[in-house]
Amino acid sequence: MPMQFRQHSIGLRVEIDFFPTKYGGEAQAGKNVSLRKIFRKRTLDELLIFLRPLECFCEWIFCRRAFFLASPPTLSGGRREGRGWGGKATPTVGQSTVASRCVWTLFAMDFLFLLLFFVLCSLAVIALLLGARDKGAEAPGPRPWPLIGCLPLLAGHDTPFEAFSALARRYGAVYALRLGAVSCLVVSGPQLIRQVLLSNAFGGRPDFLRFHALFGGDRDNSLALCDWSDLQRTRRRIARLHCSPRFASAHHDRLDEACASEAEALLSQLLPPPGAARDVRLTKPLLLAACANVFTRYMCTRRFDYEDAEFRDIVRRFDLIFWDINQGYAVDFLPWLAPLYQSHLRRLSGHASHIRQFILKHIVEPRRGDKQPPPPSYDFTEALLSHLEQSPDESHLSWEHVLFELEDFLGGHSAIGNLLMLALASAAQHPQVAVRIRAEADEATGGGKRALRLSDRMPFVEATVLETLRTASSPIVPHVATEDTTVSGYTVSKGTVVFLNNYELNRSEELWQAPMDFRPERFLSADGTGLTKPNHFLPFGTGRRTCIGQRLVHSCSFVLLATLLQHFDVSADEAICRVPACVALPPDTFTLRLTPRSHNPIYCQ
Incomplete structure (x- = not known):
């Protein structure tokens, strides 16, 4: 990058001759980057802005010198004759000597100023280059529209994640996207997604009004x-023992009993009495109620009757909230639309308020007056209350936090109920899957002589749950950068919402064979006796913000799915409509036909 200084009669002009280059290409992370590529257009503009005051300063120095040489002062008592140095009059000896010294002094000063100028320019260049390397380049992406940003680009697709995948083919695995007033970054690819999930710089969540x-x-x-906060860490520490119980522990035994007992209760509700029509209808509300009872049995030591109107209402409200959280609304990115969404926000707040009142009335209040010490294998509710009473100041927990945490975890049953409806629908569409699950269940229970347990070895059942998670491709909750950082060499500013495109992970032909087909065997080992999960399969995320309830999802789904398919043939009389990239089904969705097996194991008991 040659730099030339040309002196003019009015001062110093700085001319910088840059090598011609194109700014379209971006440097890849981890590779050597030449000076030309680091010197992006923005960096050059910043350098020129920095040099402008120095240029003006140098112009002032040379103008002052030119003025002095044209009009030297009168020294040693002499006076100026004629028109100056170019006139006919000749200066006196004293004037000539002093003027010569002044000229040499000014040239020496000019040299010092030029030296200082070069030093400052060099420091500026080094600082800008180091800054460009530290900050990284700006991620590529489409140009946003005023006010609405790139929201129109999401139209024309069944799900935003399909749009994200289409844009990734144009801009790469990492690209910037402005959605309304929110700066976003979309990340695709297993390595980059895992990098974001494992980084502590992305511990935030979107600040949506609905949340x-x-x-x-x-x-x-x-x-x-x-x-992420200290309170978050405390709550996860309390919950981890109950949400991820170790095998053969007291908590694991309680979870096993809750799953097996509720599976038998669901069978009793579904199986027709003698002489009645054999076929029964399985609705999502009934399946959700069974999942909710697994959670209340295990976490609260409390079960509710399927016909309890108040319980059914709470299960319905949980499902409405789960459906809403899995949707996207314009107000999430255009907060100035909030006045138009007030009724919707009040409705969500009303659902949550009713749920908390139910939990307080039926679960928390009966415990608060109990002064008995907790049993050795006390439930999650008792753990929260005991922790609150023993160290309220150290834990930062309040009664409200206990209530909200119970609401959070009990609401997890909605995800399992929706997942089970999808798994049963897939079994109806692929009868060979149901036949294989039934064979495993019969082998594990000796032909139905006992209830299924978590300890039963049924790898194909587990593979079916995983394949349902893959095909549903439920999105990972977006993360938010809590500090300025980089991803793949691109700058990510604090507050940027990061979308992790696991939809592309689960549907990529480069990562899966026949990804659009429902094939549980893809998760089985070569001999079919074990389970295997590839590293690019991240249905629950990873890192410190991984889904803490994933063990509950696997346990409840494992027992209920195998139990239903062991006792019933499943089919569908209506179209099965799924929402792409979403594990949630509409609250009023399809029903399934269940036909008891002719040699139903339960009849043989």
């Missing part, structure tokens, strides 16, 4: 939708 409405006006009351 605040669901948790009493403050989304930090939620365990899944809050930013």
Whole structure:
């Protein structure tokens, strides 16, 4: 980058001759980057802005010198004759000597100023280059529209993640996207997604108005939708023992009993009495109620009757919230639309308020007056209350936090109920899957002589649950950068919402064979006796914000799915409509026909 200084009669002009280059290409992370590529256009503009005051300063120096040489002062008592140095009069000896010294002094000063100028320019260049390397380049992406940003680009697709995948083919695995007033980054590819999930710089959650409405006006009351904090760490530590129980522990035995007992209760509800029509209808509300009872049995030591109207209403409200969280609304990215969404936000807040009143009335209040010490294998509710009473100051927990945390975890049953409906629908569409699950269940229970347990070895059942998660491709909750950082060499500013495109991970032909087909065997080992999960399969995320309830999802789904398919043939009389990239089904969705097996194991008991 040659730099030339040309002296003119009015001062110094700085001319910088840059090598011609194109700014379209971006440097790849981890590779050597030449000076030309690091010197992006923005960096050059910043350098020129920095040099402009120095140029003006140098112009002032040379103008001062030119003026002095044209009009030297009168020294040693002499006076100026004629028109100056170019006139006919000759200066006196004293004038000539002093003027010569002044000229040499000014040239020496000019040299010092030029030296200082070069030093400052060099420091500026080094600082800008180091800054460009530290900050990284700006991620590529489409140009946003005023006010609405790139929201129109998401139209024409069944799900935003299909649009994200289409844009990734144009801009690469990492690209910037402005959605309304929100700066976003879309990340694709297993290595990059895992990098974001494992980084502590992305511990935040989006600040959506809907999230605040669901948790009493403050989304930090939620365990899944809050930013990472000491309170978050405390709540996860308390919950981890109960949500991820170790095999053969007291908590694992309680979870096993809750799953097996509720599976038998569901069978009793579904099996027709003698002489009645054999076929029965399985609706999502009934399946959700069974999942909810597994959670209340295990976490609260409390079960509710399927015909309890208040219980059914709460299960319905949980499902409405789960469906809403899995949707996207314009107000999430255009907060100035909030006045148009007030009724929707009040409705969400009302659902959450009813749920908390139910939990307080039927679960928390009966425990608060109990002064008996907790049993050795006390439930999750008792753990929260005991922790609150023993160290309220150290834990930062309040009664409200206990209530919100119970609401958060009990609401997990909605995800399992929706997942089970999808798994059963897939079994109806692929009868060979149901036949294989039934064979495993019969072998594990000796032909139905006992109830299924978590300890039963049924790898194909587990593979079916995983394949249902893959085909549903439920999105990972977006993360938010809590500090300025980089991803793949691109700058990510604090507050940027990061979408992790696991839809592309689960549907990529480069990562899966026949990804559009439902094939549980893809998760089986070569001999079919074990389970295997590839590293690019991340249905629950990873890192410190991984889904803490994934063990509950596997356990409940494992027992209920195998139990239903062991006792019933499943079919569909209506179209099965799924929502792409979403595990949630509409609250009023399809029903399934269940036909008891002619040699039903339960009849043989």
